[in-house]
Amino acid sequence: MARTTLDGVTKRFGDDIVAVDDLSLEIRDGEFLVLVGPSGCGKSTTLRTIAGLETVSEGEIRIDGRDVTDVKPKDRDIAMVFQNYALYPQKTVSGNMRFGLEMTTDLDDEEITRRVEEAAELLDITELLDRRPRALSGGQQQRVALGRAIVRNPAVFLMDEPLSNLDAKLRTQMRTELQELHGELEATTVYVTHDQTEAMTMGDRIAVLESGQLQQVGTPMEMYYEPANEFVATFIGSPSMNTLDATFDGEHLQLPGYTYELTEAQREALSADLGGDSVTLGVRPEDVVLADEPGPRTTEFVASIVEPMGSENVLHLRHEMGEIVATVSGGQRVREGDRVRVSLPVDHVHAFDGETGEAVF
Numbered sequence: 001m002a003r004t005t006l007d008g009v010t011k012r013f014g015d016d017i018v019a020v021d022d023l024s025l026e027i028r029d030g031e032f033l034v035l036v037g038p039s040g041c042g043k044s045t046t047l048r049t050i051a052g053l054e055t056v057s058e059g060e061i062r063i064d065g066r067d068v069t070d071v072k073p074k075d076r077d078i079a080m081v082f083q084n085y086a087l088y089p090q091k092t093v094s095g096n097m098r099f100g101l102e103m104t105t106d107l108d109d110e111e112i113t114r115r116v117e118e119a120a121e122l123l124d125i126t127e128l129l130d131r132r133p134r135a136l137s138g139g140q141q142q143r144v145a146l147g148r149a150i151v152r153n154p155a156v157f158l159m160d161e162p163l164s165n166l167d168a169k170l171r172t173q174m175r176t177e178l179q180e181l182h183g184e185l186e187a188t189t190v191y192v193t194h195d196q197t198e199a200m201t202m203g204d205r206i207a208v209l210e211s212g213q214l215q216q217v218g219t220p221m222e223m224y225y226e227p228a229n230e231f232v233a234t235f236i237g238s239p240s241m242n243t244l245d246a247t248f249d250g251e252h253l254q255l256p257g258y259t260y261e262l263t264e265a266q267r268e269a270l271s272a273d274l275g276g277d278s279v280t281l282g283v284r285p286e287d288v289v290l291a292d293e294p295g296p297r298t299t300e301f302v303a304s305i306v307e308p309m310g311s312e313n314v315l316h317l318r319h320e321m322g323e324i325v326a327t328v329s330g331g332q333r334v335r336e337g338d339r340v341r342v343s344l345p346v347d348h349v350h351a352f353d354g355e356t357g358e359a360v361f
């Protein structure tokens, strides 16, 4: 069991910077948890506190039930993989993979060799074992960095943007490989990225951070369909969810030039949960529908930009209430300047409290 828990973890740098703010999070045994958020939100610092590379200002970290808050990195039973690989240039691949074991364990030579060979096979780098890092491609170097972590057979893998130095194609390929590797090793993994696509495709669960604070943790589908607040709603998903300022008059949502009819349940939720009367109406680009007929939730927009993407078109649509993006099938011909009738389907809209950003539905 390698459950890892953070309990009220805060990390301050000096008096002014709170990099991680009262973070409580449980990483389940064997799960692949992705920490995601914009630059500077505290992802790396969180990972480094789990690794023991940063001390915490407050709170507690436990790995496999053991309080490791004040334990040295080498005694935490973790292995970290960095963005820049951090390989020793003078050592061979095999030397790089052996080094950590030689320095921090009393395993005999034979056992170290066995582990290195096993990891090399798993990563398909056996034929590279005698080369030095400069004679390797970026993807190969990344595999070696992974190999060095795997040979340690740690309770927890910690990975800080390990794929960000690779080109787009290799990154996609390595994503799949990492998932396969995780499937084989079933090791608890905490993976940091700023890329929401990477988070969505790789994570068993995703934790979204903003300003050092946990916004939501859940499966990719939960984050997508049931975002806890406007920040998560607009951060997860590409293109981003559209948001429009509206006012709740007790009956409908009023937007400039558009009255949005609510269901009974939506009306009740807004009446119960809303602080004031301001609401942010959210709809994902893929949920915007081009309507043939006028209807209770339809209104006309003007197509300002049309981006053909092949199987689908991305439309930028302008209206008095604001601009929205819609992704529609490539077969739906729309030209720039066209007036298009748009419906925001009642089953797919989200509403956030305009003041707090918290989701109402």
Ligand code: ATP
Pocket (backbone or CB within 6 Å): 013, 017, 018, 019, 037, 038, 039, 040, 041, 042, 043, 044, 045, 046, 194
């Ligand atoms: P990125 O995606 O850009 O790497 P991040 O989400 O990993 O960002 P962190 O590197 O954890 O963010 O940084 C969180 C905050 O803490 C930032 O405001 C950063 O400037 C600050 N910070 C991080 N390390 C230090 C440090 N050693 N000294 C002072 N401030 C720091």
